[in-house]
Amino acid sequence: MNENTQQPKVVFVIFGATGDLAKRKLFPSIYNLYKKGNLSENFAVVGLARRPWTDETLRENVETSIRKATATEEELSDFTSHFYYQSFDVTDDATYDGLNKLIIDLEGKYETDGNRLFYLAMAPNFFGLIAKKLKEYGLKESAGWTRLIIEKPFGTNLATAKELNNEIREAFDEDQIYRIDHYLGKEMVQNIEVIRFANGIFEHLWNNQFISNIQITASEVLGVEDRARYYDQSGAARDMLQNHILQMVALLLMEPPIKLTTKEIRSEKIKVLRALRKINPDEVYKYFVRGQYDAGEINNQAVPSYREEHEDLAFSNTETFVAGRLLVDNYRWAGVPIYVRTGKRMAEKTISIVVQFRDLPMNLYYKSHKQRYPNLLRINIQPDAGVTLSINASKEGTGSLAEPIELTYNQNDVPGINTPEAYEKLLYDCTIGDATNFTHWDEVALSWEFVDPILETWAEKQPSFPNYKSGSMGPRAADELLEKDGFHWWDV
Ligand SMILES: NC(=O)C1=CN([C@@H]2O[C@H](COP(=O)(O)OP(=O)(O)OC[C@H]3O[C@@H](n4cnc5c(N)ncnc54)[C@H](OP(=O)(O)O)[C@@H]3O)[C@@H](O)[C@H]2O)C=CC1
Numbered sequence: 001m002n003e004n005t006q007q008p009k010v011v012f013v014i015f016g017a018t019g020d021l022a023k024r025k026l027f028p029s030i031y032n033l034y035k036k037g038n039l040s041e042n043f044a045v046v047g048l049a050r051r052p053w054t055d056e057t058l059r060e061n062v063e064t065s066i067r068k069a070t071a072t073e074e075e076l077s078d079f080t081s082h083f084y085y086q087s088f089d090v091t092d093d094a095t096y097d098g099l100n101k102l103i104i105d106l107e108g109k110y111e112t113d114g115n116r117l118f119y120l121a122m123a124p125n126f127f128g129l130i131a132k133k134l135k136e137y138g139l140k141e142s143a144g145w146t147r148l149i150i151e152k153p154f155g156t157n158l159a160t161a162k163e164l165n166n167e168i169r170e171a172f173d174e175d176q177i178y179r180i181d182h183y184l185g186k187e188m189v190q191n192i193e194v195i196r197f198a199n200g201i202f203e204h205l206w207n208n209q210f211i212s213n214i215q216i217t218a219s220e221v222l223g224v225e226d227r228a229r230y231y232d233q234s235g236a237a238r239d240m241l242q243n244h245i246l247q248m249v250a251l252l253l254m255e256p257p258i259k260l261t262t263k264e265i266r267s268e269k270i271k272v273l274r275a276l277r278k279i280n281p282d283e284v285y286k287y288f289v290r291g292q293y294d295a296g297e298i299n300n301q302a303v304p305s306y307r308e309e310h311e312d313l314a315f316s317n318t319e320t321f322v323a324g325r326l327l328v329d330n331y332r333w334a335g336v337p338i339y340v341r342t343g344k345r346m347a348e349k350t351i352s353i354v355v356q357f358r359d360l361p362m363n364l365y366y367k368s369h370k371q372r373y374p375n376l377l378r379i380n381i382q383p384d385a386g387v388t389l390s391i392n393a394s395k396e397g398t399g400s401l402a403e404p405i406e407l408t409y410n411q412n413d414v415p416g417i418n419t420p421e422a423y424e425k426l427l428y429d430c431t432i433g434d435a436t437n438f439t440h441w442d443e444v445a446l447s448w449e450f451v452d453p454i455l456e457t458w459a460e461k462q463p464s465f466p467n468y469k470s471g472s473m474g475p476r477a478a479d480e481l482l483e484k485d486g487f488h489w490w491d492v
Pocket residue numbers: 015016017018019020021022048049050051088089090091120121122123124151152153230
């Protein structure tokens with residue numbers, strides 16, 4: 001079935017084809033695009049890494065990674081026959097000419113019109129170098145389009161992000177650069193705009209007169225897994241807050257764009273990020289909470305503390321949890337706190353947004369003020385994908401008393417809906433040249449500007465870690481953030 005009208009022709013070049021991201025996300029996503037007819041037969045994939053694999057080894061690995069997708073043997077071999085491997089060290093100049101030759105051969109064989117998509121699924125310290133070499137060895141020169149997808153993290157602070165951006169911009173134009181943030185490929189994150197801008201009942205109330213606060217939670221059950229080396233240098237603020245969480249904030253608070261184009265949507269998101277109130281160093285501990293998980297229990301299973309996960313982490317002061325209270329200084333949002341929290345080894349895997357509407361000045365249907373239930377709009381991103389609206393009504397037998405009831409749409413319950421993986425959507429968008437759900441440099445820079453003072457202040461003082469139990473919803477201080485304002489985290 002072809003869900004979209006365009007069936008791109010392209011050679012994908014994956015740097016880091018033997019790695020975790022390629023195996024878990026990229027190969028299955030390319031397969032799904034192919035299976036759904038969102039990719040024409042005119043495509044090839046070149047996998048690159050240092051390991052001395054052959055085309056056959058790569059194809060076997062691709063097969064293993066997509067087996068779950070229940071393909072027949074014939075479908076699998078048709079698909080994997082488009083994959084080619086080249087053993088390649090990105091630091092070795094001698095390898096780039098050979099790569100160009102292989103791509104040109106494949107362009108002839110598969111008639112891909114010279115379209116090239118370079119995907120950098122490698123450690124970020126290689127991003128600048130690869131971009132430079134692609135230009136230097138003429139791999140950017142082709143009869144079709146050339147695009148570059150860059151994985152996260154994009155720098156470790158504003159200064160390093162600028163350096164990286166300058167390196168990449170020397171080789172590629174901004175409109176060829178696709179900085180991926182996979183949260184922007186999630187169905188319900190994309191739906192934020194639709195829910196807001198296609199519904200008068202929400203958009204008319206979407207401001208500080210009617211909304212008392214907004215809560216964003218991205219909690220994970222998993223711990224650091226085998227990414228300790230990366231994660232310990234990063235921590236929750238760099239790993240999740242600087243990118244995924246601030247992107248959701250921008251989508252939730254932006255003004256309606258004048259058109260649904262990449263340029264207009266980005267321009268509105270950028271205005272929100274510019275309006276984020278910068279945190280003064282002396283306010284960091286008042287408005288932001290950091291945490292690191294201790295041992296605990298999740299789903300009745302004992303799990304170790306962060307420091308016990310790997311010998312290199314034994315004395316780590318890296319945060320695995322961050323919560324904060326953000327303010328956006330513009331006419332629409334002045335005074336509305338946006339609470340965010342994200343962390344590893346929490347009680348459950350959830351990504352959800354709760355929009356709490358203001359109480360009525362006087363509600364005739366409650367016996368006491370304590371029983372009031374505000375209206376809540378929940379945008380459930382994962383594991384449920386849908387929306388829930390909490391309203392008040394009298395239930396049978398409760399007479400003239402109001403009780404909260406929930407109106408729920410859960411996409412997971414709708415038969416026949418097969419929500420595509422975030423990476424699948426974003427890969428497709430890139431092949432058709434739609435950069436709407438990728439981040440512009442200005443968004444990256446503004447997000448670092450917001451996060452940097454928090455990280456700098458934290459770096460000055462050793463935290464008292466661990467400070468939350470695995471299987472909990474984070475440190476107690478994260479609850480106090482809201483309690484000080486008379487709110488509490490809603491269940492997610
Ligand atoms: N894994 C994940 O879930 C996520 C990953 N990311 C990002 O994706 C990127 C890749 O991550 P991930 O796949 O986990 O990393 P891995 O460590 O699993 O893979 C790294 C890849 O780079 C290759 N490589 C390393 N050095 C060289 C070199 N000098 N020349 C050529 N190839 C080299 C490795 O292969 P070989 O050793 O054979 O050379 C391997 O294929 C990172 O930027 C990460 O932050 C982002 C979100 C989630």
